[in-house]
Amino acid sequence: MPTRIRLQRHGKKNQPFYHIVVADGRVPRDGKFIEKLGTYNPLTNPATIELNVDRATYWVGTGAQPSDTVRRILSYKGVLLKHHLQVGVQKGAISQEQADVKFNEWLKAKETKIANAKSESDTKLRNVKKDRLEAEKKHNETVAAAVAAKRKAAAEAEAAAKAEAEAAAAAEEAPAAEEAPAAE
Numbered sequence: 001m002p003t004r005i006r007l008q009r010h011g012k013k014n015q016p017f018y019h020i021v022v023a024d025g026r027v028p029r030d031g032k033f034i035e036k037l038g039t040y041n042p043l044t045n046p047a048t049i050e051l052n053v054d055r056a057t058y059w060v061g062t063g064a065q066p067s068d069t070v071r072r073i074l075s076y077k078g079v080l081l082k083h084h085l086q087v088g089v090q091k092g093a094i095s096q097e098q099a100d101v102k103f104n105e106w107l108k109a110k111e112t113k114i115a116n117a118k119s120e121s122d123t124k125l126r127n128v129k130k131d132r133l134e135a136e137k138k139h140n141e142t143v144a145a146a147v148a149a150k151r152k153a154a155a156e157a158e159a160a161a162k163a164e165a166e167a168a169a170a171a172e173e174a175p176a177a178e179e180a181p182a183a184e
Contacts, residue, residue: 003064022059057082
């Protein structure tokens with residue numbers, strides 16, 4: 001029975017979510033599996049991976065072949081390094097303590113690298129939002145200035161029309177006022 005470590009798709013359309021499982025290589029992708037090792041969510045930044053490293057190391061050690069994507073995930077989480085170190089311990093090249101120290105050093109370096117990448121991504125996102133807000137403020141100011149100029153022009157036109165109407169009304173009243181005293 002050739003065992004494979006592969007992804008089992010879950011989630012809605014255009015929103016994939018995967019379970020990392022050990023399954024017989026002959027069963028369908030979303031079919032029966034032997035053991036669930038963890039989950040993988042590619043939609044988050046960085047991708048969220050929850051994995052039982054000890055069980056994954058066990059299955060890699062027993063000869064289960066990971067798919068290409070799962071191989072990258074296992075490498076990212078350190079399963080392949082841990083398996084490599086365990087093989088060295090079994091052959092007597094290094095002791096278990098040395099293997100644990102090497103793995104823990106690698107794990108700390110990896111966590112630092114991930115934290116730096118995440119903070120850099122957050123900073124970049126924050127700067128993009130800030131730039132968008134500033135651009136929107138500038139645009140709003142130009143629109144407000146244009147609206148104010150338009151309103152000012154309309155108010156001036158209305159005041160000129162009102163003054164003209166008053167002048168015309170005053171001109172009509174003046175001749176009528178002059179004729180009335182002459183008739184008396």
